[in-house]
Amino acid sequence: MKKSINQFIGTKGFKFLLFLLLTSFQFNSYGKTIPLVVNGKSDYVIVISAKENESEKKAALLLQKNIFQISGYEIPISNQLGKRKKAIYINVSNIVQDPDGFSIRTKNEKLYIEGGNKKGCIYGVVTLLEKYMGCRYYSSTYASIPSKKDINLPEIDLKDEPKNDCRIVYIVDKVGQEFIDWNRLNTIDDIFAEGYYVHTFGKFVPWQEYFKSHPEYFSEMNGRRNIDQLCLSNPEVLKLTIEKLKKEMVLQPNKEYWSVSQNDNFSYCQCEKCSKTITEEGSPSGPIIRFVNEVAKQFPDKIISTLAYEYSRKAPIITKPAKNVQVMLCTIELNRSKSIEEDKGSESFKNDIIEWGKICNHIYLWDYNIDFANSVSPFPNLHVLQPNIQFFVKNNVSAHFQQANASVGSEFSELKVYLLSRLLWNPDADVAQLTDEFLNGYYGKAAPWIKKYIDKLESELKKSNDGLDIYGHPTSHQNTFLSQANINDYNSFFDNAEKVVQTDAAQLLHVKVARLPLQFAIMEIGKNDMFGPRGWYSEKNGEYNVIPEKVQMIEDFYSVCQQANIDHLNESGLTPKSYYESTKRFIDVQVKGNLSFKKKVTSSDAPSPQYSKGDLAYLTNGVRGDSNYKVHWLGWNGIDFTLTLDLEKTVQAKTIEISSLWDAKSWILHPAGIRCLVSENGKDFAEVGNVLTDGDQEKAEVNKVFAFGVPQKGIRYVKFEVKGTNQLPEWHPSAGSKSWVFIDEIVVK
Incomplete structure (x- = not known):
C-alpha cells in the first residue's frame, strides 16, 4: 500500500x-525575468557598435521609440561598449548567415539581438516588440501599443530567418518605411534599378526614335512590322540594348537587378528567324531567353530579369537561362477561387513552374490577389493565399511579388497585407490565428461579425464552384455567393458589426470601409437589373420611380470614401467622386420624354460581342452607362463606324445626345469626334453638328456626352458617324496598339 x-x-x-x-x-x-522598465524607469542602455551600421541604428531607434510609447521612458542609445551590467546589445553578426535572419537571447540580465547584414537587426527588434511586448501594426495608420509602466521580458533564446529572400507585397498607398520593415517586406526599389522593373523593351529601342528608319528592329506579325515588341533575332536590337544598359548602369552602379522584358501586349515577333527559334524551343519564350542570355553575358556581376508572361509563360525546351538571369513567372490567367494545386484549370501553369524550376536559378513569382477592374468588390480569395505560397516555395521559388494593389478601400487590403507578409516570411504560419489576431485588433467588438461575413462568403463561393477573375464584375456572381438571400445575410452581419462599435470612431470606420465592397456589389447588380427586382427602380402604372434606399446607399458609399480618404476604386484610377457622379448619372434614367427609348439602332460594323453581348438595344434602353465598361457599354476596336437610329415616326426634336467612355488603362479612349446627321426619309441626311474631342486624352473625363441641337423640322432617322482614335497614342504604354471606342445611351428629346 x-x-x-x-x-x-x-x-x-x-x-x-x-x-x-x-x-x-x-x-x-x-x-x-529581465525587468527592462520598472515603474516608468530603466537602468538599461541600448548599445550598438561604433561602426555606424545603418541596420543597427534603425533597429535601435525603432526599439527606443516603441518602449517610450509603451512606458513613457526613453532608453538611451550608445555606441560605447564598455562593461555594462544592464544592456540591450544590437549588432550585425557574421554568426547569422541569412541577411534578414536574427537571434534574440537573454543572459545575465542582458538582452542580445544579433542580425544578418541586411535587415536582420530590424526584424529582430520587430519580433521582440510583437512577441514579447504586445505591439501590433495592423495598418500604416492603425497600431495597438500597450500602455504600462513595467516591461518584463522572460528568458529568451529565439532564432528565425525568412523562407523567402525577396518578399514584396505591392502596396499602392504611401505607407512609410517603418510599416514596410514592421511587415518584414521588400519594395521594388530595394531590388530593381529605378525605371527597369518590367515591360522595358521600349526603353532600349524606342519606336518613336527607330520605327520609321528601322522597322526591322520591331516585331513582324502577318507579314507586317509593328511597334508592339522588338525583333529579338536582329543583332542591332541586341547591340542597342547592351549600349543602353551600359549607360544606365553607370547612373545606378549599386543596383543589381535590371529588367530586359517584353512590353505589355499579346504580340510577339513572327519573322522567319524568330519563328524558327520558336519552333525549335517549343515556345515564344525561346527567342526571349536566347536574347536575354546574350545581354547577361555582358554584365556578369548583375542579374538580368525577364518575364515569363502570357505568351512567353511556357519554358523553352533547349535553351536554359544563364546563371545571372532571373525569370519572372506570372499567374495572370489563373482562377483565384481555388488553390493552384487543386484547380484542374491550372494544370498548364503547374507544368510551366515545374519546367522553369528545372532550368532556372532565379524564379521570381508574380502572383495576383485582387480584382483589378473592381478592387472595391467582394473577392473571397483569402483561403488560397497560404496554399499558393506554399506551392511556389515547394517549386524552387524564393522571390515573390504579391500584387495585392493594397490601398484603403480595396477589399480587406489591410488584412491581406497582414497575412501575405507573414506567409512570405513563414509559409507554414498559422493563418487562422493570424486572421483572428488581426480581426480582433482592427475591428474590436465587431470582429465576430466580420469573421461571419468572411466565412460565409468563402463558404458560398466554394458551394457555387464559381471562378474568381482578376478582371471580374459582381454581376458574374449575382446568382451564387452574391445572391439576394446571401446579401441579406451579409447586410445583417454588418448591421450588427456597426452597432457594437458605435462608440469607437476608428473601428466603426474600419467596419464601414469593410462594408463598401458589399454596397458596391449591390449597386452594380442593381445597374444590371435596372427595372427588375434587384434594380434601382420600381414601376407602378407605367411610371418608374427610383428606390430611396438605393439612392441613400450611393450617398453613404461616397461619404465613407471621403471619411477614409479613399482615392481610387480600381486599377484604372477610378475615383470615388467619378463613381459617385457616374452612378447618379446612371440612375437618372432617360425614359420620360425620351423619343429614342427602346427604338431600333443599326451599325455599319457590329460591336464586339465581349461587351453587353454586342446587343445594340443597350443604346436605347434608357440607362446611361457609368464608369464600368463591362456594364451597359458597347465597344468597337480600332475602327470608325456609323450608327443609325430609327425613331419609327416623324417627330419634333430639340436635342440629341450620345455618350462615350474613357478608360485609358483598358485601352478605351473617347472617339476623336462624332458627326450627327438627321433625315425624315432615311435617304437625305443633313448635318446638325460635328463635335471633336479636344486634346490627346492622356487625361480626360470618364464620361463624355456629345450633344447636338436640332433645327425646327420633323426627323425620323438619326445617324452618328463615329471617328475612332483607332491607335493608342505615344503617351500610352501600349502605344500603336488598337484603341477601343465605347458608346452608350442615345437620347432624343
Missing part, C-alpha cells in the same frame, strides 16, 4: 517542502 506524502514526511515536513518549492520557483522566475 502506497503512503501519501503527508504520511511519509509529516505535516510540518510537507509545509516546509512546499515553502522551499515556492521560494525556489519565485527565485528562479525572478532570475529568468
Whole structure:
C-alpha cells in the first residue's frame, strides 16, 4: 500500500517542502525575468557598435521609440561598449548567415539581438516588440501599443530567418518605411534599378526614335512590322540594348537587378528567324531567353530579369537561362477561387513552374490577389493565399511579388497585407490565428461579425464552384455567393458589426470601409437589373420611380470614401467622386420624354460581342452607362463606324445626345469626334453638328456626352458617324496598339 506524502514526511515536513518549492520557483522566475522598465524607469542602455551600421541604428531607434510609447521612458542609445551590467546589445553578426535572419537571447540580465547584414537587426527588434511586448501594426495608420509602466521580458533564446529572400507585397498607398520593415517586406526599389522593373523593351529601342528608319528592329506579325515588341533575332536590337544598359548602369552602379522584358501586349515577333527559334524551343519564350542570355553575358556581376508572361509563360525546351538571369513567372490567367494545386484549370501553369524550376536559378513569382477592374468588390480569395505560397516555395521559388494593389478601400487590403507578409516570411504560419489576431485588433467588438461575413462568403463561393477573375464584375456572381438571400445575410452581419462599435470612431470606420465592397456589389447588380427586382427602380402604372434606399446607399458609399480618404476604386484610377457622379448619372434614367427609348439602332460594323453581348438595344434602353465598361457599354476596336437610329415616326426634336467612355488603362479612349446627321426619309441626311474631342486624352473625363441641337423640322432617322482614335497614342504604354471606342445611351428629346 502506497503512503501519501503527508504520511511519509509529516505535516510540518510537507509545509516546509512546499515553502522551499515556492521560494525556489519565485527565485528562479525572478532570475529568468529581465525587468527592462520598472515603474516608468530603466537602468538599461541600448548599445550598438561604433561602426555606424545603418541596420543597427534603425533597429535601435525603432526599439527606443516603441518602449517610450509603451512606458513613457526613453532608453538611451550608445555606441560605447564598455562593461555594462544592464544592456540591450544590437549588432550585425557574421554568426547569422541569412541577411534578414536574427537571434534574440537573454543572459545575465542582458538582452542580445544579433542580425544578418541586411535587415536582420530590424526584424529582430520587430519580433521582440510583437512577441514579447504586445505591439501590433495592423495598418500604416492603425497600431495597438500597450500602455504600462513595467516591461518584463522572460528568458529568451529565439532564432528565425525568412523562407523567402525577396518578399514584396505591392502596396499602392504611401505607407512609410517603418510599416514596410514592421511587415518584414521588400519594395521594388530595394531590388530593381529605378525605371527597369518590367515591360522595358521600349526603353532600349524606342519606336518613336527607330520605327520609321528601322522597322526591322520591331516585331513582324502577318507579314507586317509593328511597334508592339522588338525583333529579338536582329543583332542591332541586341547591340542597342547592351549600349543602353551600359549607360544606365553607370547612373545606378549599386543596383543589381535590371529588367530586359517584353512590353505589355499579346504580340510577339513572327519573322522567319524568330519563328524558327520558336519552333525549335517549343515556345515564344525561346527567342526571349536566347536574347536575354546574350545581354547577361555582358554584365556578369548583375542579374538580368525577364518575364515569363502570357505568351512567353511556357519554358523553352533547349535553351536554359544563364546563371545571372532571373525569370519572372506570372499567374495572370489563373482562377483565384481555388488553390493552384487543386484547380484542374491550372494544370498548364503547374507544368510551366515545374519546367522553369528545372532550368532556372532565379524564379521570381508574380502572383495576383485582387480584382483589378473592381478592387472595391467582394473577392473571397483569402483561403488560397497560404496554399499558393506554399506551392511556389515547394517549386524552387524564393522571390515573390504579391500584387495585392493594397490601398484603403480595396477589399480587406489591410488584412491581406497582414497575412501575405507573414506567409512570405513563414509559409507554414498559422493563418487562422493570424486572421483572428488581426480581426480582433482592427475591428474590436465587431470582429465576430466580420469573421461571419468572411466565412460565409468563402463558404458560398466554394458551394457555387464559381471562378474568381482578376478582371471580374459582381454581376458574374449575382446568382451564387452574391445572391439576394446571401446579401441579406451579409447586410445583417454588418448591421450588427456597426452597432457594437458605435462608440469607437476608428473601428466603426474600419467596419464601414469593410462594408463598401458589399454596397458596391449591390449597386452594380442593381445597374444590371435596372427595372427588375434587384434594380434601382420600381414601376407602378407605367411610371418608374427610383428606390430611396438605393439612392441613400450611393450617398453613404461616397461619404465613407471621403471619411477614409479613399482615392481610387480600381486599377484604372477610378475615383470615388467619378463613381459617385457616374452612378447618379446612371440612375437618372432617360425614359420620360425620351423619343429614342427602346427604338431600333443599326451599325455599319457590329460591336464586339465581349461587351453587353454586342446587343445594340443597350443604346436605347434608357440607362446611361457609368464608369464600368463591362456594364451597359458597347465597344468597337480600332475602327470608325456609323450608327443609325430609327425613331419609327416623324417627330419634333430639340436635342440629341450620345455618350462615350474613357478608360485609358483598358485601352478605351473617347472617339476623336462624332458627326450627327438627321433625315425624315432615311435617304437625305443633313448635318446638325460635328463635335471633336479636344486634346490627346492622356487625361480626360470618364464620361463624355456629345450633344447636338436640332433645327425646327420633323426627323425620323438619326445617324452618328463615329471617328475612332483607332491607335493608342505615344503617351500610352501600349502605344500603336488598337484603341477601343465605347458608346452608350442615345437620347432624343
